[in-house]
Each structure stands twice: as C-alpha cells, then as structure tokens.
Amino acid sequence: MNGAGYTEETMTNVRAERVREVARLGTRTGRSKAGEFLAEGPQAVREAMRLHLTHLEESKAPVVGALYATEDCLDRYPEFEEMADKAPGLLTRLVSPEVLAAMADTVTPQGIVAVCPLPETSLEDLAATRPKLVAVLCRIQDPGNAGTILRAADAAGADALVLTSGSVDIYNPKAVRSTVGSIFHLPIITNADLGETLALFKSQGATILAADGYGAADLDKLQDVSAARRAGSTTAPEAGQPMLEEPTIWLFGNEGEGLDETELAGADHRVAVPLYGIAESLNVATAATVCLYASARAQRRS
Amino acid sequence: MNGAGYTEETMTNVRAERVREVARLGTRTGRSKAGEFLAEGPQAVREAMRLHLTHLEESKAPVVGALYATEDCLDRYPEFEEMADKAPGLLTRLVSPEVLAAMADTVTPQGIVAVCPLPETSLEDLAATRPKLVAVLCRIQDPGNAGTILRAADAAGADALVLTSGSVDIYNPKAVRSTVGSIFHLPIITNADLGETLALFKSQGATILAADGYGAADLDKLQDVSAARRAGSTTAPEAGQPMLEEPTIWLFGNEGEGLDETELAGADHRVAVPLYGIAESLNVATAATVCLYASARAQRRS
Numbered sequence: 001m002n003g004a005g006y007t008e009e010t011m012t013n014v015r016a017e018r019v020r021e022v023a024r025l026g027t028r029t030g031r032s033k034a035g036e037f038l039a040e041g042p043q044a045v046r047e048a049m050r051l052h053l054t055h056l057e058e059s060k061a062p063v064v065g066a067l068y069a070t071e072d073c074l075d076r077y078p079e080f081e082e083m084a085d086k087a088p089g090l091l092t093r094l095v096s097p098e099v100l101a102a103m104a105d106t107v108t109p110q111g112i113v114a115v116c117p118l119p120e121t122s123l124e125d126l127a128a129t130r131p132k133l134v135a136v137l138c139r140i141q142d143p144g145n146a147g148t149i150l151r152a153a154d155a156a157g158a159d160a161l162v163l164t165s166g167s168v169d170i171y172n173p174k175a176v177r178s179t180v181g182s183i184f185h186l187p188i189i190t191n192a193d194l195g196e197t198l199a200l201f202k203s204q205g206a207t208i209l210a211a212d213g214y215g216a217a218d219l220d221k222l223q224d225v226s227a228a229r230r231a232g233s234t235t236a237p238e239a240g241q242p243m244l245e246e247p248t249i250w251l252f253g254n255e256g257e258g259l260d261e262t263e264l265a266g267a268d269h270r271v272a273v274p275l276y277g278i279a280e281s282l283n284v285a286t287a288a289t290v291c292l293y294a295s296a297r298a299q300r301r302s
Numbered sequence: 303m304n305g306a307g308y309t310e311e312t313m314t315n316v317r318a319e320r321v322r323e324v325a326r327l328g329t330r331t332g333r334s335k336a337g338e339f340l341a342e343g344p345q346a347v348r349e350a351m352r353l354h355l356t357h358l359e360e361s362k363a364p365v366v367g368a369l370y371a372t373e374d375c376l377d378r379y380p381e382f383e384e385m386a387d388k389a390p391g392l393l394t395r396l397v398s399p400e401v402l403a404a405m406a407d408t409v410t411p412q413g414i415v416a417v418c419p420l421p422e423t424s425l426e427d428l429a430a431t432r433p434k435l436v437a438v439l440c441r442i443q444d445p446g447n448a449g450t451i452l453r454a455a456d457a458a459g460a461d462a463l464v465l466t467s468g469s470v471d472i473y474n475p476k477a478v479r480s481t482v483g484s485i486f487h488l489p490i491i492t493n494a495d496l497g498e499t500l501a502l503f504k505s506q507g508a509t510i511l512a513a514d515g516y517g518a519a520d521l522d523k524l525q526d527v528s529a530a531r532r533a534g535s536t537t538a539p540e541a542g543q544p545m546l547e548e549p550t551i552w553l554f555g556n557e558g559e560g561l562d563e564t565e566l567a568g569a570d571h572r573v574a575v576p577l578y579g580i581a582e583s584l585n586v587a588t589a590a591t592v593c594l595y596a597s598a599r600a601q602r603r604s
Contacts, residue, residue: 152588157578185580220599227529276459276598278487286454286591293592296578297522 010071010094014102022068022103022115028169031118036065037171039114039183040104042077047181048114049083056087063184066091066115070100073111080112105173118171121160121187127200131159132247133295134201135288138194138263139166139254146170147178148285149252154182156292157300162189162197198249198266206247208267210259211291213281215270217241219294222271226298242269244298252288312373312396316404324370324405324417330471333420338367339473341416341485342406344379349483350416351385358389365486368393368417372402375413382414407475420473423462423489429502433461434549435597436503437590440496440565441468441556448472449480450587451554456484458594459602464491464499500551500568508549510569512561513593515583517572519543521596524573528600544571546600554590 013019024030025038039048045067052063067084071094074081084092095103097111104113126134135153140146146168150161163170170176170190176183189197198208226244242248251267253259264270273287282290315321326332327340341350347369354365369386373396376383386394397405399413406415428436437455442448448470452463465472472478472492478485491499500510528546544550553569555561566572575589584592 148585148588151581151585154579154581155575155577155584155588180581180583180585182579182581220603223525223599224529224532224603227526228533230526231530231533231535233533273457273595275457276602277456277484279453279456279482279484281482282457283450283453283482285588286450286457289588289591290595293575297525300578301522301526 010096011068011099012096014098016099019099019102022113025115026105026173028172031169031171035118036115037118037176038103038105038173039116039176040106040112040173041110041177042073042080042112044176044179044181044183045080045112045114047184048116049080049087051184052090053083053086061119062089062117063119064090064114064116066093067112068093068095068100068103068115069112070095070097072097076111106177119188121189123189123192123197123200126160126187126189127204129159130204130247131206132299133158133292134160134162134249135292136162136164136192136194136197136249136251137167138164138251138259140252140284141168141255143168143172143175144178145255145283145285147175147183149288150179150186150188151182152285152289153292154185156289156296158186158292158296160187160189162192164194164197165191194263194266201249204247206249207242207269208249208251209242209291210251210264210267210270211253211273211287212259212264212270213272213275215272217269217271219271219273219291223294223298230298230301242271244295248295248299250288250291250295252284252291255284312398313370313401314398316400318401321401321404324415327417328407328475330474333471333473337420338417339420339478340405340407340475341418341478342408342414342475343412343479344375344382344414346478346481346483346485347382347414347416349486350418351382351389353486354392355385355388363421364391364419365421366392366416366418368395369414370395370397370402370405370417371414372397372399374399378413408479421490423491425491425494425499425502428462428489428491429506431461432506432549433508434601435460435594436462436464436551437594438464438466438494438496438499438551438553439469440466440553440561442554442586443470443557445470445472445474445477446480447557447585447587449477449485451590452481452488452490453484454587454591455594456487458591458598460488460594460598462489462491464494466496466499467493496565496568503551506549508551509544509571510551510553511544511593512553512566512569512572513555513575513589514561514566514572515574515577517574519571519573521573521575521593525596525600532600532603544573546597550597550601552590552593552597554586554593557586
C-alpha cells in the first residue's frame with residue numbers, strides 16, 4: 001500500500017486511543033458522536049472502496065475515511081492495495097490481528113475494516129431524483145431484518161431505503177454485515193418522519209402501498225393483472241386497485257405489531273402477500289422481498 | 303392441567319436426569335440418540351399441540367411426547383391446559399423457571415417447551431402424495447436460512463421440504479425457532495440422497511429447477527410467460543423453457559458455493575432470479591422465497 005497516508009508501521013497496541021475510537025463505532029452513541037460507521041470484512045470494504053473511487057472521480061463526498069487491514073489480508077486480497085493506491089488522502093494502516101479484533105464487532109472480521117463517514121442524504125435530495133421504487137421501514141427493530149430488506153431492495157433495483165424514527169440503526173455492525181455491501185449501493189434516509197415522507201412522494205404522484213397481512217388487495221392478483229396489461233390485454237383496470245407499474249412507495253411494519261393505524265392511514269392501498277399454506281404470517285424481510293420483486297417485475301417490464 | 307400424566311408436583315431440580323435428557327436435545331447427537339427434538343416457546347408449542355390433536359383424531363403417530371411449562375406461562379396462555387386436557391397419554395409437567403431455562407436452548411424460552419418425536423417420513427411416502435411443489439435444500443448450512451426457507455415454503459403452500467445429507471439439521475433449536483411453527487406444517491425429509499430423490503420425482507413427470515444466479519432462464523420472464531398463458535394467450539410456449547404451472551421440484555444450494563456441478567446436473571433447467579440493482583447475489587433464503595412464490599402463483603392460478 002503506497003497511497004497517501006500509508007505508513008509502514010503496523011499498529012499493535014490494542015489500547016491505543018485510535019483503536020478505542022474505532023471500537024466505539026459499534027454503539028449507536030459512538031457512531032452518532034463520531035459521524036462514522038464501520039464496514040467489516042472484504043466484501044463490505046470492497047463495495048465501500050468501489051463507491052469511494054467513483055465518488056472521487058465525480059468530486060462527491062468521500063465514502064471511506066480510513067482502512068485498517070492485517071498483512072495477511074492484503075496478501076490474500078491484493079485488490080485492496082490497488083484500490084487504496086488510487087485514493088489519495090485515504091488513511092490506510094496495517095494493524096495486527098489483535099488490533100483488528102479489538103476494533104471490529106465481528107468475531108472473525110477477516111482482516112479488514114473501513115471507517116466510513118455516515119452519508120447524509122436528505123428527503124428533498126431523494127425526491128429530486130423522482131424515485132420509482134422506495135422501501136420504507138416503519139419501526140423495524142431487528143438489524144438482520146433491516147439489512148436483509150436493504151439487500152433485497154438493492155437486488156430488486158429499488159431507488160432508496162427510508163427508515164422512520166424508532167427503527168433500528170441500519171449502521172449498526174450486524175445490520176451492515178447482513179447487507180453484504182448493499183449499504184453502499186443505494187441512498188438511505190434515516191430517522192425519517194413518515195408523514196412528511198409520504199406527503200412528499202404523494203405530491204409527486206407515487207402510489208403508497210402498505211404491506212399488510214390483512215390487506216384487501218392480493219399481491220398475486222395485482223401481479224396477474226399487471227402482467228396481462230403488459231401483455232396487451234385491453235381489459236380496463238379494476239376500479240380502486242393499484243397498478244404495480246406506477247412509481248411505488250412500499251411501507252413495511254414492525255416485526256411484532258406490523259404497521260400501526262397511523263402508518264396504515266398514510267397508505268393508498270393495503271396489500272397482502274397471499275398465504276397458500278398453513279403459516280399464519282411471513283417474516284417481514286420475506287414479505288418485503290416478495291413485494292419489492294413484484295414491483296420490479298411490473299416496472300421493469302412495462 | 304388435568305390431562306393424563308399430569309401431576310401437581312413442580313419440577314425444581316435443575317440437575318434431575320430428565321432435565322439433562324431434555325437439554326441434550328440441543329445437540330444433534332442428543333436428538334439422534336433420543337429420536338426426539340425440542341419445540342420452544344408458545345408459538346411453536348401451539349402448532350405442535352394443534353397437529354398432535356389432529357393426529358390423535360386420525361389415529362396417526364403422536365407429535366408431542368411431553369410438555370414442560372411454568373405456572374406463569376400457563377396462567378398467561380390457558381389454551382395450553384385446554385389442549386393438554388384433550389390429549390390423554392401426554393406427559394405434562396409444571397417446572398420452575400430455572401428448570402425450564404436448563405432444558406431450553408433459548409435464553410428466554412417464554413415458559414414452555416415440548417419434547418417431540420422426530421417424525422419419520424420416507425421419500426416413498428412423500429412421492430405417493432404426488433407433490434406439486436417441493437423445496438430441496440442442498441447442503442444449506444445455516445439453521446436460520448433453513449428455517450426461513452421452510453417457513454416461506456409453508457407460506458407458498460409447498461407440499462414438502464427435503465434436505466440432502468450434508469445439510470444443517472432442521473431440528474436444531476435455532477432452525478426450529480426460525481420456522482415459527484412451520485416445522486409442524488409440512489412433511490420434511492432429512493438426509494436425502496439427491497440422485498434418488500430426483501429420479502423418483504422425475505419418474506412422476508415433475509420438472510426439476512435449479513435456483514442458480516448464472517442460470518440461462520430468467521425467473522421473471524418465466525412468470526410473465528406463465529401469466530400470459532393463464533390469461534389465455536395462444537402463443538406457443540418457448541421451446542426448451544420450463545412452465546411454472548407444472549409440478550416443480552426446486553433445488554437451493556449452499557450459502558457460499560451455490561449448487562455444485564453434480565447438483566446442477568440433476569436439474570432440467572437452471573433458473574436465475576434477476577438482479578436489477580448493484581447487488582451481486584441474493585441470500586439463499588431470499589432467492590428461495592421468490593422462486594417458491596413464483597411457482598405458487600403460477601400453479602394456484604392455472
């Protein structure tokens with residue numbers, strides 16, 4: 001690693017102030033105070049560095065502030081040295097396995113972590129891009145669920161993820177891990193006010209759909225009608241039924257309670273993923289995946 | 303609780319042999335030796351008891367061997383006493399919270415566990431039901447993934463779950479928990495030989511689909527063609543493309559490696575869930591959900 005900021009000296013003191021600073025990013029307070037979060041492991045760091053280099057070219061805000069890696073890891077993944085060389089101003093340090101373990105939340109951080117400034121995207125910035133597909137997490141509590149939905153949203157080509165206030169912190173290490181790099185793939189709004197968010201998207205003509213097991217609209221029927229319409233069916237759309245091809249904001253609710261009355265009231269339609277077996281409900285991440293893919297299929301093929 | 307086998311005496315000795323026997327069901331060896339597994343918490347136990355009562359009525363094998371509950375739990379959920387009263391021969395014991403904690407794998411078992419005989423379903427029994435939708439897990443390692451796929455398979459109305467040898471034990475407590483009761487909803491075959499399994503289903507005319515990120519068939523195109531066909535399109539099906547309406551056996555592969563060459567060779571088609579964003583892959587449970595729902599939609603509406 002010969003990029004700017006690189007020194008040959010390997011950090012070995014697990015009690016060093018910098019090590020403790022990085023370790024504090026494992027807590028919400030620590031992240032909030034520092035304005036940074038931690039990406040752990042080769043896959044997440046690779047996605048962070050890719051976006052960092054793109055941002056450099058486009059003179060956008062840096063994505064990575066510092067890289068800490070063990071010598072073993074750099075031997076195994078030479079790409080990190082190559083990427084670091086292309087990123088002047090990036091602090092890059094060799095650390096001992098003990099230091100890395102002290103910095104990271106994971107038991108096996110696989111030799112590399114990146115300290116990343118918390119990105120700042122405003123609702124207004126997002127709205128200006130006229131998003132066609134957005135996932136809104138309403139008081140989702142489990143970091144694994146939030147991360148899995150972000151990854152599914154990325155796969156389905158969604159334009160953004162919004163988390164309402166009262167939701168889990170998506171920059172928590174467990175959530176970051178479960179996104180497998182997707183945290184660097186699409187804009188994320190945190191601590192959003194739901195009323196404000198929906199008012200803004202509604203003013204742009206987007207349809208607000210609530211994923212709700214008790215919803216009157218059946219997602220599979222909506223998909224069949226949408227597919228028939230795209231195949232050239234001239235049947236008029238059923239009155240009062242949402243069209244999946246339209247710009248769509250999906251609301252996904254809390255694991256235990258689902259969406260509450262206020263959240264449901266903000267939606268134009270309540271849509272149920274049908275249950276064909278004996279299961280009484282779906283995990284929220286599973287339901288969100290099915291909903292987002294239904295929208296992607298309809299929008300991408302219309 | 304006045305059902306047969308019930309005694310007033312509360313078990314309080316955490317070192318009692320019976321407590322240790324139940325605790326051993328937390329390990330694969332323990333389950334294998336005892337021929338039993340443990341369902342923990344009100345939701346799983348409720349599903350177990352429901353099936354147990356149905357089996358009693360139909361003179362089928364018992365689903366629950368013994369129930370252990372704290373007094374607090376029975377006060378909170380009177381339904382368990384009612385169900386136990388209807389189940390003569392079921393061993394039901396009050397236990398102290400300490401005994402329950404020593405028996406269970408969970409930190410908070412929520413006051414109730416059920417010891418259940420490992421069900422014995424043979425591949426031949428399953429084939430005799432001419433299943434239309436089966437999920438086959440090929441060397442899936444993570445208990446949470448296996449459990450989540452089982453729950454999604456249940457929701458999608460699949461007829462069975464098959465796990466090949468080398469897969470995680472679905473009766474491991476973490477897997478059982480993540481099924482949220484679905485482990486009692488459909489037949490499960492464990493330690494299956496993949497070649498034998500596929501030969502049997504192929505002889506019945508089922509189509510074998512491999513979920514494979516590099517697959518030549520695009521799941522969303524297959525769904526569109528299926529929807530158009532069901533809407534009365536007279537266009538001939540594309541040559542060499544699978545029809546989702548047909549009886550289908552889905553293969554889902556190992557988390558790190560996906561399906562290996564031998565497993566892929568057993569399939570009639572390799573089908574990819576399309577990725578519309580930047581994500582390079584989907585979590586196997588997410589992909590399985592999308593695939594199983596695609597089949598359910600096509601089969602249920604044809």
